Amino acid sequence: MRHLPLARLARAAALATLALLAASCGQEAPKGAILRLTFLNVRASAVDSLRVSLTPEPGQRFQMRPTQTIDGVTVEVESDGTLVLTLPGDEVRARAIETDAAGLRPQVDLEVWSDDRTMNRAPFVRATVTQGADLIAQGAGYVSDWPLVLGSVSPINVQCNMGSMAACQRM
Amino acid sequence: MLGPLFRRLVASLALGLASLALLSAPPRVEAQAPAAEPAEQSASQPGEATPAASADGASATSAPASATTGPRAPLPIMVVTLTSGRVALPDELVAAVRSALVEQLTPMTGGRPVLPLLAEPLRDAIAACAEPSCVGGQIAQAGAFGAVIARLSRPSARGPFRLTLELVDPVSGAPRLSPLEAELASASVAPEALRPLTAQLEGVMFSPPPPPPTLLVTVNVDGARVRVDDQELGESPVARVTLEPGRHVVVVMRAGYASTRRTVELEGGQSERLDITLAADTFGGDTVATGVASSRETPITEEPLFWVAIGGGALVVIGIAVGVGFAVAGSGPPPNPSGIPLPPID
Numbered sequence: 249m250r251h252l253p254l255a256r257l258a259r260a261a262a263l264a265t266l267a268l269l270a271a272s273c274g275q276e277a278p279k280g281a282i283l284r285l286t287f288l289n290v291r292a293s294a295v296d297s298l299r300v301s302l303t304p305e306p307g308q309r310f311q312m313r314p315t316q317t318i319d320g321v322t323v324e325v326e327s328d329g330t331l332v333l334t335l336p337g338d339e340v341r342a343r344a345i346e347t348d349a350a351g352l353r354p355q356v357d358l359e360v361w362s363d364d365r366t367m368n369r370a371p372f373v374r375a376t377v378t379q380g381a382d383l384i385a386q387g388a389g390y391v392s393d394w395p396l397v398l399g400s401v402s403p404i405n406v407q408c409n410m411g412s413m414a415a416c417q418r419m
Numbered sequence: 420m421l422g423p424l425f426r427r428l429v430a431s432l433a434l435g436l437a438s439l440a441l442l443s444a445p446p447r448v449e450a451q452a453p454a455a456e457p458a459e460q461s462a463s464q465p466g467e468a469t470p471a472a473s474a475d476g477a478s479a480t481s482a483p484a485s486a487t488t489g490p491r492a493p494l495p496i497m498v499v500t501l502t503s504g505r506v507a508l509p510d511e512l513v514a515a516v517r518s519a520l521v522e523q524l525t526p527m528t529g530g531r532p533v534l535p536l537l538a539e540p541l542r543d544a545i546a547a548c549a550e551p552s553c554v555g556g557q558i559a560q561a562g563a564f565g566a567v568i569a570r571l572s573r574p575s576a577r578g579p580f581r582l583t584l585e586l587v588d589p590v591s592g593a594p595r596l597s598p599l600e601a602e603l604a605s606a607s608v609a610p611e612a613l614r615p616l617t618a619q620l621e622g623v624m625f626s627p628p629p630p631p632p633t634l635l636v637t638v639n640v641d642g643a644r645v646r647v648d649d650q651e652l653g654e655s656p657v658a659r660v661t662l663e664p665g666r667h668v669v670v671v672m673r674a675g676y677a678s679t680r681r682t683v684e685l686e687g688g689q690s691e692r693l694d695i696t697l698a699a700d701t702f703g704g705d706t707v708a709t710g711v712a713s714s715r716e717t718p719i720t721e722e723p724l725f726w727v728a729i730g731g732g733a734l735v736v737i738g739i740a741v742g743v744g745f746a747v748a749g750s751g752p753p754p755n756p757s758g759i760p761l762p763p764i765d
Contacts, residue, residue: 280758304764311762318759359758368764398756
């Protein structure tokens with residue numbers, strides 16, 4: 249008889265633990281918005297640096313923030329209010345997913361999110377690939393929605409520049 | 420955005436329902452208790468199914484009933500008759516010695532039952548013992564307070580039977596006096612031949628069992644119904660009552676007063692008094708009155724309802740705390756999404 253409350257307490261504790269576990273499932277972070285960069289005729293091995301800039305509509309700017317590196321991506325806001333994400337070549341290759349057998353169409357996803365709920369025009373996105381000092385590929389597009397829609401995908405094609413075909417296919 | 424919140428709400432609801440189910444479910448231990456009690460009581464009836472008297476060797480090793488769970492008969496003195504030697508002994512002689520010993524020893528024990536050991540496995544085990552501690556261990560395991568061991572033999576086919584009598588302590592197996600010896604010509608003379616021997620045992624016989632406890636219940640008002648363990652003692656004032664050792668529930672009731680329930684635990688030889696003060700029932704309900712007991716009452720921590728209340732209360736507190744925690748967590752801002760945070764646009 250004296251063990252009965254202990255058994256009840258043990259069961260209650262187990263239930264509480266289960267409930268907490270169930271609740272912790274709800275604490276899982278949602279996915280951000282995806283900037284999907286698809287390289288065309290550019291090998292991932294050819295990338296020394298990838299620069300992705302997000303420019304708001306004229307007259308607007310991203311709030312200044314100190315430069316920081318998040319998940320291997322350097323995030324900074326330039327003086328004109330343009331947000332720049334910079335990935336070194338190794339980070340590009342680490343994130344690259346090959347979508348063809350020749351390796352000329354790698355795909356790199358950048359997951360971003362913002363708690364800015366203001367109704368603004370979606371920022372303009374420009375991606376440039378440099379090899380050494382040369383800009384060898386570039387592409388542009390818009391973020392699909394602003395405010396950002398979590399889970400949305402904004403496709404940006406990054407095309408090898410004319411005259412840089414050899415550099416774009418560097419092994 | 421509603422997904423995590425919805426899951427938290429569902430988890431909180433499930434926890435609450437589970438808590439309610441636990442609190443309302445009948446406790447399993449309580450349901451089993453009544454089934455166990457009759458078995459203990461029936462096993463403790465004097466002269467009936469006691470380990471020493473049982474013909475079942477398995478029951479001979481069972482432990483005696485606990486004093487706190489119900490009335491218990493005094494532990495018995497066991498009479499063990501063993502035969503040895505090459506010459507076979509007549510069964511009637513063994514039976515005559517056994518019954519004579521039981522008959523002659525019973526008045527000496529002060530109320531302890533004297534029971535013959537009929538279980539052959541235990542008897543064989545005692546006969547096979549080479550050391551006193553072995554014999555004492557067997558006696559203790561059989562639940563006996565001590566044993567009188569009669570060893571019968573016949574040195575020659577035509578000679579008299581030889582009887583050796585020992586009074587042996589349990590556990591140690593130590594004899595209480597030197598072995599007593601006698602010669603028997605036949606079964607018919609066994610009672611007379613044994614009498615001088617058993618007379619010598621009287622001085623060293625085991626202590627008698629303590630007298631049963633008594634309880635006097637007093638009530639501050641006359642005419643109150645007094646009940647002990649569902650047995651009506653009548654209306655107060657009531658006389659002292661003799662009870663079995665163990666736990667007893669005393670209930671006192673009178674119209675216009677709050678009824679009172681007390682639990683007392685009594686041991687053999689105790690003579691206790693329980694003073695009950697009934698309070699006027701001004702609310703017309705059945706509230707619990709205050710009572711002062713001079714006897715040793717059962718502490719509240721040994722009351723089953725106390726622990727049920729503690730357990731239930733703790734469960735409710737846990738449930739509420741977790742529920743509130745979930746509610747607070749659910750109403751707060753959602754966690755940040757994964758990925759690179761972008762600053763707001765001005």
